[in-house]
Amino acid sequence: MPSTSPDSPLLIVEDDDLTRAFLVEHLAADGYDPLAAATLGEALDHLQMVSPALILSDLTLPDGSGLDLVAHVRAADGIVSRVDPSTPVVLLTGRGAEMDRVRGFERGADDYVVKPFSYAELRLRIAGLLRRVERRPEAGVVRVGSLVVDPSRRSVTVQGEPVRLTQKEYALLLTLVREPTRVFPKDELLETVWGFRSPGVTRTIDSHACRLRRKLGGAGDEFVVNVWGVGYRLVDAAPAAAGLPGRVAA
Template sequence: MKMPRVLIVEDEPAIAELIAVNLRHSGFQPTWAMDSVTAQCELDAVLPDVILLDWMLPGESGLSLARKWRADARTKAVPIIMLTARGDEHDRVAGLDAGADDYITKPFSTKEMLARIRAVLRRRAPEQAGGTVAIGALVLDASTYRVTFQEQLLKMGPTEFKLLHYLMQHAERVHSRSQLLDRVWGDHVFIEERTVDVHVKRLREALGAGGTMIETVRGAGYRITAQPQVAAPAAAAPASLSPSSAAA
């Protein structure tokens, strides 16, 4: 699964860099444009998944850009979040009327920004269809809510099922505890990150022999892999020499 692309249209380098750093740390791929001309060039090159658009820009304003992109068939469906120091109701309404999907007033917390980005992406994402995901001998059927390993039906709770489904949809990729909390439990739920460890343990137990497919990546998080690492057997100790062999 590709990292969601975020186009940051912001003329203040310090703010843009702070946003970009937090986005990268949270699994997004940020691109920065400092004015309307650069922003349009970036959009023409690659369509982002979401746009963070500052209201006050040199040249064409963010409000004008939002209207233009909403009128363009290619960019009309890209979520736009307005960033501005203007906080009164009239300005918020103006931004939304111009086509923005959401509105963040400066100064804002990075947690709020990330939550709003995820929220607009969820609203624009198509409903996930059922269907089957398979990794080696492990098969999950979302339509029938069944999991089998080596053709043996497994039993697990709903949270373990959702966790497994997400991991299988993004196989071989390492996910931090906070990422799993956001994607499996939802970013509106405030629970301890260690809760993830408990459910991973339960998931491994439910998978039985397939539990080794869920790997812990020290200092990073968890992943599911088709080729779990198996500890190499310890080297055999050299045999002691017998008196006869020593004499030989």
């Protein structure tokens, strides 16, 4: 049985109504959670809200190309964006020329299926790609004392309890947790997390840091230290006291 959940659906991007309905119906019947989009714009809107386990996209869309979607996914930073840049992408298209297939793989597609297609074969290809994802080592999991951040699952826990963060709060935490005892200047955080290149706008980062500190400190632990006049760091402690280095690669 597929292991995807409502938090990690399969994103189906197909402008043909009959094909889209067919895929959604059969994938749902096979235990997946399909999320449908008819255009590139709709697909990008969905990616602002969810992180799919796999994307199945037509190559030719009314407002763009499936290659544009592949490029968007591969260019994601996995920090501010919800999109995992390693998300499997399958291109499903009537364009079966060798050069079309080569371009698809060169641009980062994981598989290329030509219409008309066998649904049974497509389902097996999807299952195979998802198995590969599940077998990937959980590199990048970071532990700092009681705080655990898992970028691959976009999860944060303190003392084993989940902490719900907004997109910007999570991006700020992920930046700080990579070097927990380093002081990050506010200007650097503004550029890294918010994309601001002009110094002097600090109220935004101060308010987000305050909320992040409050959420992470719900169990009594102290994270997100304000270094007056400079910026922020995650912990105000020597590496041993903070439980560092704490980076786990399964």
